[in-house]
Amino acid sequence: MNKLFTASVLALATASTAFAQDLPQAGSTWFTDGQATIETMLAKQANTGRALNVILFVADGNGVASNYMNRMWAGQQEGGMGDDYVQPFEAFPELALVKTYNINAQTPDSAPTAGAMNTGVKQRFNLINLGENAVHDDCSTVAGNELTLFSELMTQAGKSVGAVTSARLTHATPAAVYAKTANRNWEDAVPEGCTAQKDIASQLVDAMKAGTLDVALGGGARYFVPEGTETPNGGQGGRADGVNLVEMAREAGIDIIADKAELDALDGSKPVLGLIADSHAAYEADRAETEPSLADMTKRAIELLSTNENGFYLEVESGRVDHANHATNAKRAMIDGKAFADAVAMADEMTDDADTLIIVTADHEHAIAMNGYCGRGTPIDGLCFDVAQTGILHTDEPVLAADGKPYTVVGYLNGASSVLVEQEDGTFAAPDGRPDLTQEQAQDIDYTQQVLIPKDSESHSGVDVALYAKGPWAHLFDGTVEQNYIFHVMDYAVNAGE
Template sequence: MKTSALAVIAAMTASGAVAQDISQADSDWFTAGQATIEQRLALQPNTNRARNVILFNADGNGVGTNYAIRLFAGQQAGGLGDDHVLPYEAFPNMALVKTYTVNGQTPDSAPTASAMLTGVKSKNTMINVDGDVAVGDCANLPGNELTTLTQIADQMGKSIGVISTARLTHATPAAAYAATANRDWEDDSLLPEECDTQKDIAAQLFDAMEAGLIDLAMGGGRQHFLPTAVTDDEGRTGTRTDGRNLVEEITALGGQYVWNDEGFAALEAGDGPVLGLFEASHMQYEYDRTGEPSLAEMTSAAIERLSSNEEGYFLSIEAGRVDHANHGGNLHRVLTDGVAFAEAVQTAIDMVDDTDTLILVTADHEHAIAFNGYCGRGSDITGLCMGINDAGVEHTGEPELAADGKPYTVAGYLNGAGSVLVEQEDGSYSGERPEVSNEEAMDADYLQQALVPMDSETHAGTDVALYAHGPWAHLVGGTIEQNVIFHVMHHAMTAE
């Protein structure tokens, strides 16, 4: 029987047709699998030079978090979830990416963004600085700044845009224009007095816009651009102590500044820089968003504006708040921001020509998120793990129970604010796992149960995925170091 089966499969492969004596040949699963193979066989490498490169980064969206987003998106669309395909999951090329840094088994977003934009790994906490420099060592910063992909793209005559739902001075967006020995130095009030060899990150964004390096920047972080004596349009005061109003300085360059969705919608065409600062700190979570544009809307506006440059553009887009909701142990907001990220990717796919535009979709790191079993299909990703239905497909509707006799959620965290251990009066931690209903677990404000008590859940060192579509996307494959992402983009932009 074994020899016969192998012979049938060999014949099927040679002929390119499905052998009719395979009993499951008419199965939807079987025919879909064969169709996938046919699609893969038809793929041809695109070796055009990439006129445009778009790097999408959903901060904290590792393989596990992405799995949860996939289920959530599919379930929101009325399906069971696990068979859903996110827009970038349909890209023809992908790789696993190792995210460790020079000194960290677990990274933060500063060196991971640096690796993607410079081609080398560096230390945690630092942005675009050689790994030989110690964190916070201002004296040794000069001469150890790394050349970025944005600088290379600018020298090629390309336009540069950076978008984030976090503060524009936060680690990932800052990697597009800044070099700093400490990612926390977002304005001058946070810069050590003895550090006179580098500027704060917000001031570096002004310099980059003045020099023509950054043509468009949209996100949060308004407080770091305004002095303490200035109150913004939403009643928040600035945090700069040097008296500089960087918003006014940028508009004095002929730039446009917007702070809400109305101003965003009224942006005018022109050659001057565009600065959008939609919150004093981070932009709102997608679940709570009012009065400011979505990530997809910012993506659309950026592509439309940057596309006017005949030499092309480089665009960095970050869904920064996926990370923040993970830190908070609030899975519902992780997922709504994750879906908003997927919508932004789809917007880009719809707007660009894949013959000359390379789109990369990745994450900088994963989180300490985990998934319980054995859950039946259709168990709500934010809810309880329901039993597997032996007589059908969808779950039984009855929660699985742990050894303590209580139900448990599909997803949880290894550590974080939702820890089942509670601090006692003597400083020790103890407690038992509280019981939770499916309705309680699915509340948007629910914090997933965690083990180790921490105010903020941590990153994890596990691999993330990289999805690629467009010129030289076929260079993406296997398991790669994170700094290789730079080299893929650089080769695509400069290929002869």
């Protein structure tokens, strides 16, 4: 390399701060914000203390694209443009991208992705916490393939364990905290002759009785009581085997709660099983005041678990972000995304960065994308409006596709709301093209996006998801990592210095 050129580069680097201050754009807010960010990054100090507590937040199906629309929604609800809004966890100091594939699946399922985070190894599609030699739907392959869980390690260390979800407690992500099963759908029954494992609901109660799970809050009450028996929240049970797990739990000294009032009234002297809905909890947009929000459950779980001076492990899942995306109902997904962010903010406020490792991530992404060249401030839940030639805000004219019709900002590649409709001969076509669409229709809470490929339910995507972290050893998250690596950071953080 030319010596004169090298010397010039070094001189420029040495004088970069002064040089930057002399630039004509130095007075711009964008410029000064960039300089402030540099100062923040230079001041970062790695936290190498031992983690007393670990909180793993999983927004199910909330990949980078889903997270983007949640950010836009939250920011626009506060009167801003949306794109410059910062969600609580987006201010966390550490960031990584996570590869989510399963052992045998390029596009992942929630069961093995959650299992990877709770065991340290990737797993097979539709299985939970079984090794790679286990086979989906084959009970005979369970024995000898059971994996040790992070919750079990934490129990051995004297810590308390909790699982909070807006889905069923027996659903894939929360089940990964305590269950081992050859089929994620064996929530209340296993096949005849299967003696190697119990159904997931029974495993939950067994874990609580054994002290491996101390607080469990979510839906799924129908899987805990027999058919014809009333659930704690007034619904109907669905177990065909006649087993009443709620009564078994009560007899074992476990408190059962079914609504927000009962959750708030707990004295914390016993383990807690919260069954707030027969199936999944309500979407945040539809939630009644009697039903606790995800933030409510997160707050109470931390209060209950914090009574253990040895610390705790808590997994919190926003399950209904995933369900709304499967339904191509972007607006409900965004609203549940905001509820998730509120829960993260609650946990951050209640804990100390010095001794609590908080990880915020997703298990997978969806087949979702943001459409078109939209002007700033375009409502993320509506039509794409054109870029203005002057000023900042978008024009009031929607961007039109080649068919002369507007389209929404948020789109999905596949799903039940396909513009292709089954014809009498069994083929799929759109004889009249895409339906026309108004802003009022697009922003309706029940609107489902126009998609191309017809499917009963929109699919996941294999695209990487983001991870945000703070607290002890959070700096170990960097670059692009495998999903099972999350376990290893959590395990290292609670054992650092031993």
